[in-house]
Amino acid sequence: MDRSNHSNSTNSSSNLSHHNDRDDRSHRGNHGDPSDRRNRRGRSDRTTRITVIGGGLAGLTAAITAAESGVTVTLYEAHHTLGGRARTAEGPYLTNEGPHALYSRGPHWAWLRRRGLLGSMASPPAREAARFRFHRGGALRRTPPLGVFRLARRPAQQAPVDTDFMTWVSALAGPDTARAAAHFAAVALFHDDPGSLSAAFVQERLRRAAALPPEARYPVGGWGQLTDRMAGHAWNLGVRIETAVRIDSLDALPEHGPVIVATSLFAARRLLRDDGLRWTGGRTALLDLAVRARAGDPFIVSDLDAPGWLERFTAQDPSLAPGGHELLQGQFPVGPGQSAADGVARAERLLDLGFPGWRGRTVWRRESLATGRTGAVDRPGTTWRDRPRIDRGDGVYLAGDEVAAPGVLSEVSFNSGIAAASLALQRLEQRRPERPGQEQRGRERQRPEQRRPEQQKPERPGPEQPGPEQQGPEEQKGVGPAGLDLKHA
Ligand SMILES: Cc1cc2nc3c(=O)[nH]c(=O)nc-3n(C[C@H](O)[C@H](O)[C@H](O)COP(=O)(O)OP(=O)(O)OC[C@H]3O[C@@H](n4cnc5c(N)ncnc54)[C@H](O)[C@@H]3O)c2cc1C
Secondary structure, eight states, rough: OOOOOOOOOOOOOEEEEOOSSSSOOOEOOOOOOOHHHHHHHHOOOGGGGEEEOOHHHHHHHHHHHHHHHTTTEEOOOOOSOOGGGGOBBOOSOBBBBSSSOEEEEEHHHHHHTTTOOOEEEOOOOGGGGGGGEEEEETEEEEEEHHHHHHHHOOOGSSSSSSSBBHHHHHHHOOHHHHHHHHHHGGGGOOSSOOSBBHHHHHHHHHHHTTOOOOOOEEEEEEEHHHHHHHHHHHHHOOOOEOOEEEEOOOGSSSSSSOOEOSSOOHHHHHHOOOOOOOOEEEEEEEEEEEEEOOOOOOSSEEETTTTEEEEEEGEEEEEEEOEEEEEHHHHHEOOOOOOHHHHHHEEEEEHHHHHHHHHEEEEEEEEEOOOOOOOOETTOOOOOOGOOEEETTEEEEESSSSSSSSSSSHHHHHHHHHHHHHHHHHHOOOOOOOOHHHHHHHHHOOOOOOOSSGGGOOOSSSSSSSSSGOOOTTTGGOOGGGGGTTTTT
């Protein structure tokens, strides 16, 4: 797919800024002669257009879902490449923004698979299981406290929403197990005090992070491969993709019709000028290292004394680093009063324990601090339903990983992208004048996930109906696509 011979369309509005100093590219659908496409766009009814702002996982999911139903979709992305936080750095070390694993039992998995977008996914190799280490009591051990894995078998719906995880587990299994379990679950939380969060929220993440066989999968070549496949699919569906275009106001959009704001919540707050768009997120120090390989290095070191995780990513995907080098990625959550250096210091202590000679073997290193970039966390008394709702009124919808949709980490982006597109399509359908004989033919063409909730047939496992394993307690009550109560969203 050669996208380089397309140039951005120009727009003089000051609220729609093009970043032409970068590698600007406009990606248009692979539908033959561009002039045909212009004609079709020119002819099309204004009410069959959907605009998506943001080209990360949420925006790409929303654009694909909308385009599959035949409407015209334009996607604007501020950066010169798509993918958002799921971008992969260019070589020689193919790093994601921090450690990233795709959980295979979420509804997004079936959504991606049905479209042939999963591609090549690496699993943790069985031989590496013996190289899992747990840091507890100041030393590295081969086994975790048994109580943690006993606890991880409990379904999340047994955990209360209103109580914090530490209090709930301490009463069940004692404070040591509670602390170790909370710190283990931090791999999917990125929060410095996971025990203080809602017990139901943490338990769902503990259960999925400790699942056997492991749920974690890794797109071979990095997450950028996955977003490239999604972008290619969107392109082939005819989505008009404009990169290096930052939208600063919805008034500046040249298109009419529903708008899906698929940016971070922080960016959506500014774009929609809505100070209420806030939710709690994690704050974590990230350390990426490339080291010369040494036989016997651990695969994973999970810190149970404090939240922290170190993983040798080349164990499951050697293509991430040149031969003879290993790529290590770690995340070490830090509290409000702490700096990235505090997290990195903890990472280095684990490296000293687990990776002999790592300092002398280091060939590349990167440190950063991720604040509010790792998805939503729910405090006691709150669930995903309390987060900023998807439907903002007036044909504006939110998608992203901190909005009112279920799932773990990026699954919230996928689920909210599908829900936002479904709501936008419903709005178009409500406004479209119906012509006799057309309605039934149109519906016959729809894929299941494009049907309105009342049209859905139960289908498991799939994006619309997560199986019990994928459901948190509140998801069990879900009635709509992706387990979402769209009325609530
Ligand atoms: C360190 C780290 C580790 C993680 N680990 C995991 C993991 O193991 N598993 C997992 O599932 N998830 C993980 N995540 C979370 C996952 O990366 C995110 O949930 C997901 O990438 C968010 O996608 P999104 O599309 O919602 O948002 P984003 O990726 O932020 O995409 C939003 C896009 O909107 C664009 N944009 C913003 N403002 C504008 C504007 N005004 N106009 C036009 N475009 C705009 C941005 O440039 C961006 O490309 C991790 C995240 C981090 C930071």
